[in-house]
Amino acid sequence: MRPICGAASGCAVHASGKGWCCAWRVQCCGSDKGEIRLTFSPGPFGRGRRLANPGILFYRGLSIISYLGAKDPGMGSEPFIFCPRCGAxxxxxxxxxxxxxxCPACGYVVFYDPKVAVGVLVEHEGKVLLVRRRYDPGKGGWALPxxxxxxxxGPVAAAIRECREETGLIVRIRSVLDVFPVSMDPRGPAVFIVYRGVPIGGSLQPGDDALEVxxxxxxxxxxxxxFASTRRALWRWRREKGFPERRFY
Structure with a gap:
């Protein structure tokens, strides 16, 4: 299985030698050497890095070929037109x-799946930890880490990592607070898991993607x-504390 731009199926973008190919959202180089520019790839490759004849890509033994697709959460969601397996x-x-x-040729079925996001409602001495965001979406506003x-x-490890990166605190995850569907985020749909956590170490300080904590x-x-998910989680937390009901969303 090889990431291709659909040239075998008469991709007009590839034929023009410029623009974004509609099968893998890769930038065609105008040659037949298979050199492409990825608009989004997880793991070590990063955004916009040029790869030559990538073939099957692996990261720590895991094939990430299925992640290099048209659903780029940073550039909006566009449907596949060509098969990512055979180019039909x-x-x-x-x-x-x-x-x-x-795909009528090889039977490949495209599934548009949401990303998985995690957050932590960290409570200490009756107060909740919040982060003032440095970047969009939500630049300048407050949200959960x-x-x-x-x-x-895994999700728990991701929640611990994100909290430490954004706030400097090491937390212990205690339980799941709630799970929210996210459909209006410009980065694409997601499933947002909110955990309860308590600080067990570290030093409170904003990370490079936070203005204040x-x-x-x-x-x-x-x-x-x-973010509606942050407001809903805080609304639920306030209710548990016995405060008058106040909807944030």
């Missing part, structure tokens, strides 16, 4: 309960609170 033009077919892109799960880690009481939360 995809057709729509009712399979597994809904219409899906299916949170981020996306990397390809080589701090602990806040239930009746003194900062503004604005960004």
């Amino acid at each position: 033009r995809l057709t729509q077919r009712f399979m597994f309960g809904r219409e899906r892109p299916v 949170a981020g996306f799960v990397e390809i080589d880690e 701090g602990f806040f009481p239930p009746d003194g939360l900062p503004s604005p609170l960004v």
Whole structure:
């Protein structure tokens, strides 16, 4: 299995020698050497790195070929047009309960899956830990320490890592607070798992993606609170503390 740009199927973008190919969202170089520019790839390759004849890509023994697709969360979601396995033009077919892109040549079925994101509601002495975001989305607003799960880690490990990166604190995860579907994020749909945690070490200080960090009481939360998932988690936390019901979303 090899990432290709669909040239074998008459990809007009490849024929023009420029632009973004619609099968893998790779930038065609205008040659037949297979040199492509990835717009998104997890693991060690990074965004926009040029690879020559990549073949099958592996990261720590895990094939990440299925992650190099059209669903780039940083550039919006566009549908596949060509099969990422053989390059044939995809057709729509009712399979597994809904219409899906299916390759008529090799039978490959495209599944558009949400990303997995995690956050931690860290409580200490009756206060909750919040981060003021340095970057969009939500730049300048306050949110729970949170981020996306990397390809080589589990959700709990990701939550601990994100909290330490953003706040400097080492936390112990105690339980799951809630799980929220996220559909309006510009980076793409996600499933957001919010854990309960307590600090067990580290030093409170903002990371390179945070402007400020701090602990806040239930009746003194900062503004604005960004992301519906953060507001819902804090609303639930306030209710558990016996504060008057106040919806943030």
